[in-house]
Amino acid sequence: MEVRAATPDDQRAVMEIAERSLQASYTLSPGTIEGTVQQWYDDEDYAEKVARDDMLFLLVELEGQPVGFTETVIHDDENGADLLWLHVHPDYRGEGIGSELFAAVRDRLREMDISQLRGRVLSMNEVGNTFYQDKGFEKVGEGEVEIDGSPYTEAIYLEAEPEGLEPRTTESGQTVYIDYDDVDPGSMEPFHGVYTDQDRDEKYGYHCGKCDSLANAMDAMGRIECSECGNSRKPTRWDAAYM
Structure with a gap:
């Protein structure tokens, strides 16, 4: 298993992973999912994301095959970051890939001296919410994300204070x-x-x-x-x- 920075050449793989992941995780219509993936990862938007200095866009490969990715936005003024999306292709779930990606995000942020990580996940995603809770994060609020023109509630998680x-x-x-x-x-x-x-x-x-x-x-x-x-x-x- 290898985690690396996503490149412009990974666009089609990223779009397929995102579409299959959304289909498996959410009760959204096929049209909504397709429109969302096109909106977020079309040629222009995807190229901008992988080139941004304030975004950590990581992709994980299994035997050379892209199987998951994460999008994390870095806030220099807050010394923090928001993990916006963590997607793994449903054919490769249950193999610890989500945890591997999450650990890679944390490691990269530590190397950049980023001390605070927030996690964001749609409230309807029970498994995703449990994931953050199992990682020692606490729900601290709610936000809103637009998907194919409609607003959806997302839960915001923050790592609990260390107990040492x-x-x-x-x-x-x-x-x-x-x-x-x-x-x-x-x-x-x-x-x-x-x-x-x-x-x-x-x-x-x-x-x-x-x-x-x-x-x-x-x-x-x-x-x-x-x-x-x-x-x-x-x-x-x-x-x-x-x-």
Whole structure:
């Protein structure tokens, strides 16, 4: 899997991904979706987007095939950015591509010293809203986006304030550190990464947000299950992350 900057040559692939993604995610009419894709990614608008200095337009490829992309606008005056769209072709969903794209956006923004990321997703997209919540974002308001001439409500998410590290002593007497900013969605409550040092260099295991216990076992597929309460994390191979 490779994430790179989109180029003018990617226009047709981007349009196909956007159209198929919108069809799979929203109850919009075929005409509305087609008109929207043409409006947003026609020759002139697409070329402008990939050339803008204040836009991060990333595309992900799987075995050389474009399968998803993101659009993020950077606000220099606010030291922040808005992730406007994250689209993954429906044929490639459930493989963690959405999470990979999101992580790439965060990494690129950190390299640019952008400290704040807002996420925007249409309110009707339940999976998209859950995606941001699982990433530790909180809904802070609502906005409006025009799609094919009609207004639609979008939810605005902002990353929750960091809670930092919490030291914890294990049953064997070892001091470990729970990182509440390192979040993995669980079936009941999130799991948090646990490290053996405050610099987060060595992973110890996971903290269960449901019963407050520690677990240091993960199977080969990436599945975590709390032995105390049954809270579980899906295997990463079948991670149904947003798009």
